[in-house]
Amino acid sequence: MMALIPILTLFAALGSGLMAGLFFAFSSFVMAALARLPAEQGIAAMNSINVTILNLSFGLAFFGTAILCLGLGVAGLMRWSDQGSLWLVSGSVLFLVGTIAVTMIFNVPLNDALAVANPASPEGAVVWTRYLAEWLPWNHVRMLTSAGALISFILAYARQAG
Template sequence: MTSRLLFSLIFAAALGSGLAAGLFFAFSSFVMNALGRLPSQQGIAAMQSINITVLNPLFSLVFFGTASLCAGFIITSFFRWDQPGMGYLLAGSLIYLIGSFLVTIVFNVPLNDALALVEPGSAEGANLWTRYLTVWTTWNHIRTAASLVALALFIYALR
């Protein structure tokens, strides 16, 4: 892999991490608060719609593409360990994969799946919604921080 190609791929991962961090930050800082102010039936329906529409090619490219780059960087960093920035590249990749990608798959997606199964106007839905707002947002804060830290580490790896 040429240095120019590696630079471009790290730059792409930095952009992907930054986009993910911005998306997660928006949810942590105002989207979930706004949904929580709605009656539970409306908040549930809105979040169910968001969870469907987020599954699109552009989001997938950013989220899964960045994760794929990170997986490749973990391997690359070991083969190029003697080169400058490889420690930052390894750390950024691990933090993104664990703190953003894995947290999403293990915590946020199951909560989204549970929310998808409830009727927005039901008592079960209202009970789930109360828990969902707190737990989902807590894990989202972690995703936000991890994506930001990964972004910073990718920037350091580019220096």
């Protein structure tokens, strides 16, 4: 079983990197582009993204990485004296707290509020303004913690292989 840990660590690095890249795109240009649109169009575009992102490839990267992090974090704690264990635990905590928990606690409720907003109404414009102001900073957190998890898993793998 312990021979699987380096392979699982590589998959956790890959998943963390994929998520960091996704969140980087939103932080760097996607949300800025959507913010330039009239509220009605921005809401429609973001709602479309929020629906279409729920697919197999995203699910594997997002939830699959979370499952790997649960296992790797436990393995790191149980075998604390092994090379790379600190990095396994660090990467797991970064991804589970900074990516998964932040998404569920902050980003998803904002997405849900946007989904029920009437894009053509003045209230919809207020929801959109609030959404842009609140969603993006939490996305920055997800980007940074996913990138931190990626780095941690790379360091864990380097210690395991060394």
